[in-house]
Amino acid sequence: MKTKNIILFIILSFTLASCASRPKLYPNETLKAKGKEASEADIDQCLKDADTYLDSSEGKKIVKSAGFGAAVGGAMGAVAGAFYGDIGGGAARGAAIGGTGGAVSGSLTPDQVKHRYVNQCLADKGYNVIGWN
Structure with missing residues (x-):
């Protein structure tokens, strides 16, 4: 019974960790100047770019070594x-x-690699990421 509980806990942890999350931005001058709609579009673009990169051969090497x-x-x-x-x-x-x-x-999980990629992408656009939800 203990083994089943441990395995269920591990599966549940991975499932919850892989749920879609989005970065939360600090309300700096960039966010104030661009507004919510443009900022959300920039977040969407960075998330899309991260998925594209992580599907590349270089991205797959990083994710593979993480596990x-x-x-x-x-x-x-x-x-x-x-x-x-x-x-x-x-x-x-x-x-x-x-x-x-x-x-x-x-080593980093695939979600951690994606978060770091998106954080850097948004920083390059002038945003400050304060966390993820």
Whole structure:
């Protein structure tokens, strides 16, 4: 039962993390001068550009390396779980540990890469991103 709960938690976490989100802008001079409608259009363009870039071969390399820690951790956990009779639980624990290790070592999730791309795109247009919703 514990293994199923852990796996469900991991799936739910990834599902919620991949929900569409948008940047929130600081009301600086650029935002005030352009207005809400033009600013939303700039956000939409940056989001579209990010999707295009991340679908490119260079973008795919970055995203692929981001999940490496979780994949290795999951495989190692499954092997360890086989020795203790809990392959599923071992894989889930290993993926969680590997994913955390990957994050600590600088790996980024696809959403984090997209957020960074969009933040830079908007900064280039004169906006300041204060967060994402």
